[in-house]
Amino acid sequence: MSRRMPIFVVLAAALCALSGFFSRPASESAAVEAFGRLPVLAEGRIKPLDSVARSTLLVIQGRQRVVAPDGTELAPDQWLLDALFRPERADSYRTFVVDNTDLLLLIGKNDENLAIRYKSTGQQLAAILDILPTRQRRMSFNEIAPYIPEVEAQYKLAEAVEAQARTPFQSAVVQLYGDLSRYVRIRRCLQPDGSADFLGELLHLQEALPDGIEAVRAKQAGKPHDEAKAEALIEEGKRFIAMSDGTDILAIAPDAGEGPSAWRNAGQALLGSFARGDVDTSVLAYAGMGYAWRRGDEASFAHIVKMYGDSLARRFPAQVRKARVETVFNAAEPFYSCMLIYLAAFFFAALSWLRWAEPARVSAWGLVALAWALATAGIATRMWLEGRPPVTNLYSSALFIGWGSVALCLVLEASFKNAIGSAAAGAIGFATLMIAHHLALAGDTLEMMRAVLDSNFWLGTHVVVVTIGYASTFLAGMLAVIYVLRGVFTSTLDRGTADSLSRMVYGIVCFATLFSFAGTTLGGIWADQSWGRFWGWDPKENGALIIVIWNALILHARWAGIVRQRGLMGLAIFGNIVTSWSWFGTNMLGIGLHSYGFTQAAFWWLSAFIASQLALIALCATPLERWRSFRA
């Protein structure tokens, strides 16, 4: 058993991860999936509808899964189809998260009507024990709709207040109003409000178009005309203008011969019909899908999606291929698999210090290598989709910090073979992906770069190098944490292990000094190139500078003999605080005690993290007689 354990463990994990690429929810048909792959232009980039659905759901309700009132679970694409074509149904899905008590009162909710009543005794018990939720967090559009005027009034009051200075209620109102309008913009993306049979209306328009255009032209020229026909067409035009104003998703691809900037929304495409004399075929295709979807006509729906998809693939092969890869990437959720594998790796590494030393250690190493390979593939895919270096925003910095630390851990483990590298890799990999997951709740993680940052050269050098600096500083801290926890609470930290840990931390701090310094100065050079100053004492710059100085301080303190092994560990743990402050704290400046909403949550977590690290430093400072490993 023990010989084969590593192979068995790694294979099992690999199979679980790979299954993500092939599985799809039972309720989602191939046609729905094909619909999700259709590319649109939203938030400045061409992406599949599937990504629109997922990022919208993450923003408005904090998860991708939707539960219909009858209890069936819907995939994001199914929810999107309902929102686009069957809004009366989508309006009844509980997809809006509201947690703020004052806001709940504003929309007519209280403890009584939010309580979830379970039928079975087991569930009731679970609810009492806080395992199952006891109250609804999510509301449907229909539930909120009667209160929209109140929400809008409060939104207008709150919006005038600077984001950092808002009270929790104000933040919640702004968030909810934004979520509602995001949802309504999707609803108006392909058909106007309250249209029961848009395809029928378009076909009717197609017939009426030639006469109508003639009537309108005659009317404008002041000649005799059919007033009713002209009026009808002008009315249609007004509806299309409302449609066009009401959405920010450009779903209609350019015609042959037009540049990539000619994507437009359905309303604009329909207005174009008046000039051309026939209804835009792409809008018709979408209306056809809507008709089939409303009637539950699976076969026609699949047929139209395929026809439209094929025509796009002929015209835009590159974009359609990217959209397809992105859809597969979305469904596979490689970073989610990574997170679980890292967690398993950590447990196997810890296990190796207690029992089955060698097989558990090799298993942990194998799992780390597997998760790292998966994360590499995931990051590479994101880079290919975006055409950018790995780090472009906070989300990708979390992915990359994890990736860089784990890479260093793999090297450490290959050299030291004591499972410490794997344990650190598991812990850091898991934590950074967890952070990334929460950062993804802010919206599309492949967002466009603002003009100042639009430089692949500097993103590829400064940002990557400084992020590796962050990653290695965290790794040194993590290794020190392992030293303290193992030393104080277990008897597994023998002299040899302690010395090798100390060598690891020292080596990583040297590495961190090099990279954080080089990264910071590269940033200075970028700033000199783009703003004319090498150094401007801006908070993010200062954060990076503090990391450099802290690493230098550790090295000098050690060379001066001010600290030895334990002192080195304490300083390295403080490096965690320094780095986390630079990473997140500098973004919260000006908020401090006034931070609320998402940033309040982030502020809370940062404070909790700093407190935990201080506690570890205190632990590190306890006399050696108290350490279980050194007591004897």
Place this chain on the structure above:
Amino acid sequence: MAEALRQIRSILVSLRLTVVLLALSIVLVFWATLDQVHLGVWAVQQKFFHSLFVFVRVGGLQVPVFPGGYLIGGLLLANLVSAHAYRFRAGWGKAGIWIAHAGLILLLLGELISGLLQQDFQMRLDNGETKNFSESVRRYELAIVDETDPGFDGVVAIPASFLARGAAVQNPKLPFRVVPREFYPNSAIQMRGLAQGAPAPIANRGLGPQIAAQPLEVTYRENEVNIPFASVELEGPEGSLGIWAVSPELGAPQRFDYAGRKWRIAMRPERHYQPFSLTLEKFSHDIYPGTDIPKNFSSKVRIDLPGGDASREVLIYMNNPLRYGGLTFYQAGFENNDQTTVLQVVRNPSWLVPYVACAAITLGLVIQFLTHLVGFARRRAAA
């Protein structure tokens, strides 16, 4: 005495001093970062970094409570230089460390020099406009212009700091003395009709009697500017010409005749003239389709030398400045519905120093790290 000197030396070259100074600098940078919320970045630099001590107001008194950037930086420099001078031994083992620290010395000196020498201006250009000067963002001057000759302006510019001092200015180009009577570094200016109960103005010429100025606290915030206000009296040999109120906020120029010549008086941002002119041919502002996220800003400008030769066109855009005549022009912003470009103009003679210093430090660290790594790998291989 020799004993005391030796003690000072051993402190000065000690690594303990290095560690203490590094710790102090971390506290300083951290504190300064937090204080930016209240002060803005410019005031923070003056208070924390371009100072020997950080002063905190305790009950109306400015008390030094912490070493400032110049003190910590200076001590670090002394510590670095003396430690290396004291311990230097030629040899390859420590080559990386020596190079890195030499680079660090250069970096600290370079920052000191650029802090003293660097000058910042802005140039605002409308589409098609030509200018041969840029303007200070923070400093103002009183300009008295002799515009008798329609083809040529004779300008006497007096920095606002002179007005603040309140001393009279006599200049051979002016047939009168300039005597500051009132000066507010920051002010709110209103039409007198709207300012109920404002004290009677001391200005009696030009726009003076029609406006009321109220002193305001000087602001250091990034998105606010100070609007100075001054009342200046012009005194000729045979007595006062009157008192004018001036402020950059007053749009209309104030003119008067004296000694047979035509004069104009105004307070305006300090100007920095350059021996060439820039013309904005076109400003472009691209956004990503379907969003309002800016994708690129760029200014197409033409550089002209006075002789009319060597005219050329350049495109200034994000991350791609124009370096010309010792000045660097950066795309900083835009105004006026994309009709006006704002260029940041920087003169920094020591701009190359940090590049050299950083290259040296990085090289030194790489050498040192590789030396360690190779040694470590050898030991592991041997073990």
